[in-house]
Amino acid sequence: MTAHPLRFGVWAPVHGSRAARHDPDEPHDASWARNRALVLEAEALGYDSVLVAQHTVNPYDESRDQLEAWTASAALAAVTRRIEIIAAIKPGLIHPVVLAKMALQIEHVSEGRFGLNLVNAWNRAEFEQAGLPFPAHDERYAYGREWIALVERLLRGERVSFEGRHFRVEDYQLRPAGTYRARPSIYVGGESEPARALVADHGDVWFINGQPLDAVTGLIADLESRPAARGRLRYGLSAFVIARETDAEAEDEFARLLELSRRDEKLRAETRARTDAASVMFAKTDAAAAYHVGTNGGTAAGLVGSYGRVADGIRAFHAVGIALFMLQFQPFEAEMRRFAERVFPRVRA
Template sequence: MTHPLRIGIWALVHGNRAALNDPEEPYDASWRRNRGLVLEAESLGYDCVLVAQHTMNPHRTDLGQLEAWTASAALAAETSRIEIIAAIKPMLYHPVVLAKMALQIEEISGGRFAINLVNAWNRKEIEDAGLVFREHDERYAYGAEWLEVVERLMRGEEVQHQGRYFQVKDYVLRPAARGRARPRIYVGGESPPARDLVAARADVWFINGQPLEDVQALIADVRARPRQGEPVRFGLSTFVIARETEEEAQAEYRRLLDLAAQDAEIKAYVKANTDPAVAMRKTQAKFQSVGTNGGTAAGTVGSYDQVAARLAAFHAAGIDTLLTQFQPFEREMRRFAENVMPRLAHLRAA
């Protein structure tokens, strides 16, 4: 079954997505900016926003950092249509507490809330808080048990759970979700344990930006895994540079590459704090790109027609949620809405 293509944005939880020092986009990860960004995205026709979770800035400790869950609650109250997706690292929140928070934001939003489980790559963020940063595969075992408890609580079940990591007795949360069974569940990660978790419990799998043939292989792999209930749906992250001509787009791409080269110290800091077993880092190392989570590796640099055709090809391959990044964000988000979205609509209609 082919679902309509939903187009979303990344909130600017740690500011610029491509390069820190851009004269066209001064660093700003404030609540005020993110509120304005999401309200404008909703008015432009974007369908969802991902609010990534970092308690400390992953690039530099002296830079501002938006808090995901308090911001998501506020965004739920401020908006009327757009889906609010809040990322969560299971090691930071007990499942009972997180499930209650999720149900509260679900109520505030009127049924437009979702969680995005990510099993953490930043060792420093966890260990400096005095918490245990488990090794890669154990993080997924922990996350799977955590999500089992959260999912049942969000459904309004009375939960009895005696597991390896959590023991929950006679727990039930009220009010439960109204209008649907529970908030939607997105899962990130591309390693084999991540794919097992996606097949078992995710509604939507977020895939990092990469070439179409690689995305097709990932989708085929997860579709082949044992699954109960509705089929998994698929999302893709991509950094977009679209212009009237391909030459103009490539010139902007080179501008951002040059600016990103100035962030060598930041990239070394991030690498030093990253678990080398994380699949996302291995994927990103294959490509020269700008942006996070695969950035431009999906090939979304070109003319308006080229970018629209590229995104339509991903949709045909099974991607039905697209998470876009831009820089400067507001200006390029408007450009995309004005010039690429209508072309995408025409291609889908055809």
């Protein structure tokens, strides 16, 4: 497998805290002002990417604020200069022609720094309460496959005529396209069999949820065994990081966040009630919620400990194929700085 350069990204705090929602060190703030400042600081610190998750309503507490992903990503593209902007997209919310045009515009504003992250949705309420269809898991992936096949061709500036099960497009072409590269990058999330087949055929990067090294190794091996993906795909990993001078200090902070997160159990139960039971991500993370913090696997990736231990863990994941680490912290700004100051030098030497 080709060894890709090591890259680090951050999850934008689009719905506030990632670990615990009652943390006195991080009051709830999902505002544009906070996200703008955080991403500008991440860029200055040397982070390579930011992932802006897409939700129309806060998925954990609907009474709290929620940043809109695509308008925010366009704005971030205009105020940043180097960092990659990755916006998540749920195909069922936006027609492929409209989405492709939006993506090309952000690609143009950013001068070739945009990527879209295809996720096939897990929050039933987000769709059903808006009167939108929310098909069964595998049917959503069939829809997403037809959707991304159209989007990819439109992103390349091709003139497209297509008639399928879900979409009909006649003699459609979008401009500007190809100004900075062939098309924006396509990231794909999800670990079910339909998700793996989809990323093998259409993705540039597979986002894997936080989990131990041996599990990640097996997932990458499975994708690399598929002819469509072999040697072409890059791999990213979500992880919540707690790094300190000593393992003991890191474990103390982990225990603090874990105790705070237990106060969110009612909110987690409400989220589970709105979640598609076939979602592989939630099947895994739900089982681990009692002893991990963070979303999308969080601390299950094991990046909790001394600076040296966390750096060793990153090097081990990189050795099996992880090129991009998409990181979460709490309190976000302070821990993001700590990681850049103390861990970057250990892994970027």
